Amino acid sequence: MSHALGWRRTGTVGWELPVLLGLLLILIAVPAWHRLDLALAALFHDSVTNDWLMPKEGGLAHAILYTGARRLLGIGGGIAVLLLAWSGWRQGWSERHSRMALAILVLALTPMAANLLKQVTGVSCPVQELLLGGNRTGVTIWDRLYGLAPFEPQLRCWPAGHAAGGFGLFGLVLLTDRRRWLAYAPGMAAGWTMGLYQMARGQHYLTHTLATMLIGLLVAACASRLYGWQREKAVLSGDNRTDEPRAAF
Template structure:
């Protein structure tokens, strides 16, 4: 049976947070701190090949991709007879690799189907469209398809929370989780400062990522006899 206590608790928290944002205007309240109504400008502007773009957008995505390839290499190398020490981390390596591959993919599928506008699209922040949440019906006269919910960019960073299951010691687990959350939130906040995502987009991505990671861990531990 895949569902366990941790998965169930995470799912309940995810649903609770989802409805909290759906029935309140917390997103508008928080996002308003990043938008100047006088100048009609966001806190940051996305400039390609700029330092901020390199650090928080294109650069970090490339690093995560390279890291994923490296993890896959270590996992495959662990099957060599000489890789005795690495064999101890084989399950953790598989969990990390699957998480970094699956989490962004699932988040991407959701983004393509939810049809939720970004903050910069909203009339509240100088856009041309009404403020629409995940459960709201899109007006028929609006033909544009939006792909803003949940936060896809930050999903790669939050997928790294799977590193928690790569280590045995509590210290290393906490360190790995802290680093992953720092990366995920730095990516998420960057997009919020640009007006590309609301707070709920990033929080839902974080919780959904953790839920998926727990499921992947459960499946690997049960069905992958390493």
């Protein structure tokens, strides 16, 4: 059984990876999505006062949904690493520990991938753009893809980096075999809560957050595929033991 996205697979390479890559390519390659971005951004922006629904800095919402969320995920990930190392040392490394390690890897790699892309794509934030009260012409991912705008290293708004921490919780899917689609709920809830907060501050468009969600799903799918390949290799070598429950942790 494939562990990627909780779907069964019929061949050596699952179809979820090309599907996710295709969706990400469609999101990147179709400029018409920007109309939806602008329409939704207008709901968060007051053109008369040039204010966004959420202030850029300060306030309880910023403390909880920005600073607090980042620290909680970082501290939680660090504690998970320590517990995994301690458990592996005390009990010996097992399949359960491999799953946990891959889940933590997804939590780490999702924001790393998003932030790496932010450094090299050169896309502006809504708050920076003239149409939404900023002081410069907007640069979209489509402008960059089709060579319509030069690369400007100070523009770092695609994809959404903050929401990537929440979407990193997609790695929880590695920890269960039953109703695996439910394991995506924490990542969806955290990622979109953090992403919508950033949209309400004018820091990202909807497509920025959608791209990060797809990146998170791709990272989780790759980790799940790696786990599946490891299990198949173990079965082929004659080691078909498992020491973990079949239900979610």
